[in-house]
Amino acid sequence: MRLGLALLLLGAACQRTAPPLERWSDAWLAQEAERYLDDPAARRAALEASLTNHANIYSTQRLESYGLGTRGWDALPEWNPRSRRVDAAAVADLARGAWPELPAERVWDGKRPTTQAGWVALGERVFFQYPLRAEVAFEHVMIGAPDKPADVRSATARGIDLTPAGEVLGAVTFNDVDGTQRVGITCAVCHASVDGAATVAGAARRRFDLGALRLAYYRDSGESVDPELARRMATWGPGRADVTEDDDEDPVAIPDLWSLREQPYLTQAGTIRHVGPLALALRQETQLLHANALRVRPPRELAWALAMYIYSLAPPPSTRASDPELVARGRMLFDRRCTECHTNAAGGGDLVPAAAVGTNPALAHGKARGTGFYRVPVLTRVSGAAPYFHDGTVPTLAALFDPARSVPGHAFGTDLPPADRAALVGYLESL
Ligand code: HEC
Ligand code: HEC
Structure with a gap:
């Protein structure tokens, strides 16, 4: 009798408040997705909670402009371009000075995924196909200059990765915000590598030397570059880039993207407290709108999809024998x-x-x-x-x-x- 009453009371308690969803379960992620996509106040709260030091440049820029509803970066137009991975046919077109034909459809079909697998699949597409921005050093390698023909193969020494099928991994050609066609870079340029026959998404591209590629462009094109910036680019070397927006000398190594759910802080200086998936999604949203010079912002669905894809990344099985x-x-x-x-x-x-x-x-x-x-x-x-x-x-x-x-x-x-x-x-x- 007493037990029956206890169970009855327990049942009533359960009806009043549903048990919290298990962290990282599909149902929990779906709930978090709604908060991120449909609730500006939740985005703003996640931003404030996720910035470790509110006084650095990274934080002040975001606190001034992010998650303000109708003002600031929320008011930027969404950008969902037509973009094509630079496959072997596109490499050939660019080398003879022709712009490859772009697909008719845009990176995103405008439909919000309804399953976790759907989000991950969209995120993979964004990772390899959504341009961060146009990149002159890549255009230079692929299109060449009047007295310097395109030479993608020799750029592999600087970490431009070619797949066995001849695709330049991480490069895209796309219609930029102003309507001109350009060659650009995606996440995959730094965060995916070709290993023999396989493309390993999430593995840092440690041979990639953006500094050297940029310097080659300035040298061959004759375009002027600030000598101080040129000196610093020469010091980065492979696998490192100075991604910060100050003039401190602090290049950072590109990290592998493994086990990110287990990482309580994002980035090496712990700039972002990883309070949950909203922290990563808004990192990606603000990275993309910054990369694009604050002209446009990515549809938020694409930032969420990127976060879901990054969480899904795991290293290939180890072949190392251990004692x-x-x-x-x-x-x-x-x-x-x-x-x-x-x-x-x-x-x-x-x-x-x-x-x-x-x-x-x-x-x-x-x-x-x-x-x-x-x-x-x-x-x-x-x-x-x-x-x-x-x-x-x-x-x-x-x-x-x-x-x-x-x-x-x-x-x-x-x-x-x-x-x-x-x-x-x-x-x-x-x-
Ligand atoms: C030019 C190379 C480059 C590109 C392109 C790039 N990243 Fe990164 N990424 C880095 C570097 C370098 C860091 C380390 C930054 C730091 O620790 O301050 C980093 C850090 C990260 C982190 C934090 C990882 C951790 O361990 O905390 C994530 C997540 C990430 N990048 C995702 C992306 C995504 C998604 C894209 C595409 C939208 C992208 N990156 C584009 C170079 C790049
Ligand atoms: C006092 C805290 C602390 C202790 C104790 C500590 N570590 Fe670390 N470890 C760190 C921090 C912080 C970093 C990152 C340093 C940096 O990047 O400048 C790090 C980095 C590393 C790295 C480099 C990872 C990479 O990808 O670059 C390895 C490997 C490592 N630790 C292993 C160990 C081992 C093994 C021990 C014990 C013998 C140990 N650590 C003890 C804090 C610690």
Whole structure:
């Protein structure tokens, strides 16, 4: 009798408030999608909650203009262009000075997906096909100059990736906002790579040297470039770019996009607190409208789709053979020495003051994205993520734990005897 009453009361309680949806379930994501797409107040609240340091340039720009309903960036027109991936036929057209024909349909058919799989599929399309902006260095490689014929193959040395079918991965040709046809870049230029026959979406393109491609364009075209900017571009090297909007010298390594759900902070200086999928979606929305010089904004459905696609990315299965004893010993050392910061299941964790980790502090204290901290990166497939640290300055895992390393900071583990350091590396290689 008493039990029956208790169950009855429990039943009544359940009817009053539905149990909260499980985080990351399809139903929860669908609910979050509605908040992002249809509720400006929810977007604004997510923005404010997700900015770690409201005083840096990244934050002040967004706080001034984002999620204001009918004002600011919300008032920009939506842009859903006609865009074509630069496949082999388009490469041939461009090389002979002709603009490839664009598809009749736009990147998005204007229909909001109704399933999680539908969002991911749309996000994949955006990732490879929605132009961030026109890029003169890519136009130069593909169209050439009067005395310098197009030469896509030689640009592969600077990290322009060609698929086996001859597509320039990440490049598109599209109708720009002003109606002119251009060659542009997408997310896939930095965040996807060709590995043999496969395209690996989410893998940082660590051979990509945007600085060198830009300098080649300025040199061959004779167009003037600020000498200070040219000097800095020459220092980026492969796999790094200075994506910040100040004149601090703080190029950042392109990260792999694995295990992003497990990353409590986004970007290496932890500029964005990853409070939930709205934080990533609005990062992508504001990145795209910034890349496009604040002329237009992407339909929000495309920013949400991008976020869903990024969460779905996983590395290809590892083919590395590991020695189980070494891995077990390394795991024990890791649990003892490293989980104070590398706390969660994917090895990620909270922010650490830049001074406590001791790596190059320029980015952490930069005017543009600075927070005073570095975030603890996830360690999923870390063996493939060299060179290490936010600025890509340590060449191998062995070098990371070498007490004689010349790059300062993150000395954790360097005091261990060589056999223990080898075990730590063995464990990390198994992740
Ligand atoms: C020119 C190269 C480049 C392009 C193009 C580019 N990114 Fe990135 N991306 C970077 C770099 C460099 C960082 C690291 C920034 C930092 O840590 O401050 C980054 C960081 C990120 C992060 C944060 C990852 C993390 O671990 O916190 C995400 C998510 C991301 N990019 C997604 C995208 C998407 C989606 C697009 C297309 C709309 C895109 N990026 C276009 C270079 C690029
Ligand atoms: C005090 C906190 C802290 C401790 C303790 C710590 N780490 Fe880290 N770790 C960090 C931070 C912060 C970074 C990012 C530093 C940067 O990019 O400048 C990092 C970066 C790394 C990286 C580079 C990842 C990449 O993709 O570049 C590896 C590998 C790593 N840690 C492994 C370890 C191991 C193994 C230990 C234990 C021996 C350890 N860490 C101990 C905070 C810590």
